[in-house]
Amino acid sequence: MKTELVIASSPTDAGISCWNLHTGAEHLRFKTCSSPPHGLASVAGRFLASSQIRDPKSSSGSILYWSWNKPQVEVKSFPAGPVKPLLSNSEGTYIVGGGISGGIYLWEVATGNLLKKWHAHYRGVTQMVFNDDQSLLISGSEDGCVRVWSLFKIFGGANREEAKNLYEYSFHEHTLKVTDIKIGCGGCNAIIVSASEDRTCKVWSLSTGELLRNIVFPSIIDAIALDPWEHVFYAGGRDGKIYIAALNAPGTSNSSYGLHIIGSLSEHSKAITCLASSADGSLLVSGSEDGMIRVWDTKRRNITRVFRHAKGPVSNVLVVRRPQHLNPGTSTNTQASSLRGYGWPLPPPLQKYANSVDENAYIKAFISPQSASNKLLDDSYISVQTMEKLIKELQKQGSSAAAELDVERLKMVIMLKVPMVDICVVDDEF
Structure with a gap:
C-alpha cells in the first residue's frame, strides 16, 4: 500500500501541517500560510502551492510555493486579481486559479506563463475540479452557479462574443453560494456532486446535464467527499456532523435526517470545513473550525487518529501520496536537513499578465x-x-x-x- 500524507492549512497564519496518514508521524510544518477554502494544492506531488488573501477587503493576493525540503516559502506570485480556489491537473503541467471577481486564470507551471483568462461567473469562484481525463473543468461560484468548461473550447481561442458558448453546461438550481464540488470517475460519463449554502447537495449527470438527485440536509454543507466506489458521499455540516448520503439507494430512507441520508459521523465540536478521502476510500479525513483533524474508518465509522493543526480553524485537508524522497518517521527537527539536495527545483513565479499582445x-x-x-x-x-x-x-x-x-x-x-x-x-x- 502506498504511503499517504495528510496536509492541512488554515485561513489564519498558522502555516501548513503534514502527517503520515497511517502512522501519525509528523513531517515538516511549512511556515507563513493563510489559505482560503480550496486554496491549497499539491502540484503532482512535486511541491505545494497555496493562494493567499490576508485581507478580505484587499484587491490583491498572492500564490506561494513550498518545496518538500524547506519550511519557508520559496516562490511568490502575484496574480492580476486575488484568487481563492487553486487547482493543479494530475500531471502538474497547469495551475488554475479562481478569482474573487469571477474570472478563471490558467497558467503553465514550467514557464509561469498565463495561458488563458476568462470571465467564468458573475461573482467569485469558490471551487474548481477537473474530470478524470482532464478535458473538462467544473467550477462553482458565490452566485450559486455550477459550470462545466471545455478546455478544448477554452484553448480554441473563442472571442469575447463567443465566450458564452465556452461552457458545456450551466447549472443554476442552487439558490445560494456553492461551497464544494466533487466529480466521480468515467470521463465525460461521470457524476458531479455539488454542495451549497442552501443546505442541499445536488447530483448531476455529466453526459446528459440532468439533475439526478437533490438531497436536503439539516445543516449548511461546506465540504463533501466522494466514496471512490461511488456508493455514498460524505457531507460536512456546520452543525459539526458528517452526513452519509446514498448515491444509488432508492428514494426512501429510514434515517431521521431526511431522504437519501443513511447515517452520520459526529465528534467535532464546531463546523466541518473540509473533507478528504484516502485512495482506497477506507479512511475519511475531516477538518473543522475547532482546529482538529480527525481520521475516520469508513467501514466501522469510528475515529482512528486525531491531529491538531494549530490554533484556529482548519480550511483545507489533502490526502496525497508521500513523495519518494520524504523519509517516513523522520522527526520534524531533522526533516529539512535530511532532504537537502533532494526533490525537484521549483518553477518560476506565475505571470501577472500575458507576455505580448499576440500571446493568445x-x-x-x-x-x-x-x-x-x-x-x-x-x-x-x-x-x-x-x-x-x-x-x-x-x-x-x-x-x-x-x-x-x-x-x-x-x-x-x-x-x-x-x-x-x-x-x-x-x-x-x-
Whole structure:
C-alpha cells in the first residue's frame, strides 16, 4: 500500500501541517500560510502551492510555493486579481486559479506563463475540479452557479462574443453560494456532486446535464467527499456532523435526517470545513473550525487518529501520496536537513499578465458535424494531451510566428489522434 500524507492549512497564519496518514508521524510544518477554502494544492506531488488573501477587503493576493525540503516559502506570485480556489491537473503541467471577481486564470507551471483568462461567473469562484481525463473543468461560484468548461473550447481561442458558448453546461438550481464540488470517475460519463449554502447537495449527470438527485440536509454543507466506489458521499455540516448520503439507494430512507441520508459521523465540536478521502476510500479525513483533524474508518465509522493543526480553524485537508524522497518517521527537527539536495527545483513565479499582445494566438479546433443522436461529450472529444502538444508547438515557434505555423503538419497530428477535428489558427483578444 502506498504511503499517504495528510496536509492541512488554515485561513489564519498558522502555516501548513503534514502527517503520515497511517502512522501519525509528523513531517515538516511549512511556515507563513493563510489559505482560503480550496486554496491549497499539491502540484503532482512535486511541491505545494497555496493562494493567499490576508485581507478580505484587499484587491490583491498572492500564490506561494513550498518545496518538500524547506519550511519557508520559496516562490511568490502575484496574480492580476486575488484568487481563492487553486487547482493543479494530475500531471502538474497547469495551475488554475479562481478569482474573487469571477474570472478563471490558467497558467503553465514550467514557464509561469498565463495561458488563458476568462470571465467564468458573475461573482467569485469558490471551487474548481477537473474530470478524470482532464478535458473538462467544473467550477462553482458565490452566485450559486455550477459550470462545466471545455478546455478544448477554452484553448480554441473563442472571442469575447463567443465566450458564452465556452461552457458545456450551466447549472443554476442552487439558490445560494456553492461551497464544494466533487466529480466521480468515467470521463465525460461521470457524476458531479455539488454542495451549497442552501443546505442541499445536488447530483448531476455529466453526459446528459440532468439533475439526478437533490438531497436536503439539516445543516449548511461546506465540504463533501466522494466514496471512490461511488456508493455514498460524505457531507460536512456546520452543525459539526458528517452526513452519509446514498448515491444509488432508492428514494426512501429510514434515517431521521431526511431522504437519501443513511447515517452520520459526529465528534467535532464546531463546523466541518473540509473533507478528504484516502485512495482506497477506507479512511475519511475531516477538518473543522475547532482546529482538529480527525481520521475516520469508513467501514466501522469510528475515529482512528486525531491531529491538531494549530490554533484556529482548519480550511483545507489533502490526502496525497508521500513523495519518494520524504523519509517516513523522520522527526520534524531533522526533516529539512535530511532532504537537502533532494526533490525537484521549483518553477518560476506565475505571470501577472500575458507576455505580448499576440500571446493568445491559439489553435482553434472545430468538431465536424455529427448526427443528432451523438452527445457533445463523446469519444470524438479532443484530449487534453493533444491540446498540450499544440500549445507547446506554439511556444516553440514563438507567439509572433503563430500565424506561420505549418497547419498541414498539425492537421496530420490531430487526424491521427482525433479523426473528426479540423484545425485552423486564429488570433484571440484576451
